[in-house]
Amino acid sequence: MFLTRITKLQNQIPSQETYPFSIPAIKNMNEIELTKRITFLVGENGSGKSxxxxxxxxxxxxxxxxxxxxxxxxxxEAQSALGGYIRLSWMPKVTNGFFLRAESFYQFASHIDDIDTTGYRDYGGKSLHHQSHGESFISLFLNRFKGKAIYLLDEPEAALSPARQLAFLRILHDLTKNEDCQFIIATHSPILLGYPDATILNFDDGCIAETKYEETDHYQITRYFLENRQRYLEELFKEDSPDD
Known part of the structure; x- marks a missing residue:
């Protein structure tokens, strides 16, 4: 473990009614303790996890x-409005790591094209733009991610097929067990959330609370759909009865 606690500096916030402090989960956040090598952040879009x-x-x-x-x-708009109002507690502090943001990965890949002088050593030996979206993510995980570091991933499943998500689980295992890495991952993927012995923090219901895998909407909705596909689709597509 490196990052052990995230504290919101309540007394320094100018207004709880302005974004992003008005987001219910962020507004009600005080302190988050991190106790596992892998922490997942889950919740609906706009819940504050990203x-x-x-x-x-x-x-x-x-x-x-x-x-x-x-x-x-x-x-x-790459600046963080919340960053100046939290404090991170480390044991010990590390400076190595990476922030993966799926929605702006194209810009990052272009940046690497501009500065790389190593033959893309940290990216599988070729430009990230010359790999498929999923291949570029896996190349990043396999080649740039090293030991004694913290990695922050925002929806990494956006570029990963189910098979590649399973491959990514193995990469997570190797990096946490053998390379001394810590991960905090915002995700909607029930596959990634299935990683054993990880902490799952739910941002729904106006607070940030630890939950179990089987209690997440991601697991419950996916399981119900797979087990009751026909019934689910019939209900989903059912037209409202016309007024009498």
Missing amino acids: TLLEAIADKCDFHTAGGGRNNLYEVH
């Missing part, structure tokens, strides 16, 4: 549009 992950990246001095401490490039 906002918090971006703020952590900002405090780590990672590029908030994606990258590490040494990746400097311009992206519109």
Whole structure:
């Protein structure tokens, strides 16, 4: 473990009614204890999980549009509004790591094309733009991710097929068990959430609370759909009865 606690600096926040402090889960957040090598953040879009992950990246001095401490490039609206209002507690502190943001990965790949002088050593030997979206993510995980580091991933499943998500689970296992890495991952994937002995923090219901895998909407909705596909689709597509 490296990052052990995230504390919101309540007394320094100018207004609880402005974004992102008005997001219910962020508004009601005080302190989060991290006790596992892998922590998943789950919740509906807009629940605040990506906002918090971006703020952590900002405090780590990672590029908030994606990258590490040494990746400097311009992206519109890449600053974190929450980053200045949280405190990170470390034991010990590490400076190595990476922030993966799926939605701005294209800009990061273009940045690497501009600066790379190693023959893309950390990216599988070729430009990330010359790999499929999923291949580029896996190349990043396999080649750039090293030991004694913290990795912040925002919806990594966006580019990964189910088979590649399973491959990514093995990469997570190897990096946490053998390479001394810590991960905080915002995800909607029931496959990734199935990683054993990870902490899952749910951002729904106006607070941030630990939950079990089987209690997540991701698991329950996916399981119900797979076991009752015909009934689910009939209910989903059922037309309302016309008024009498």
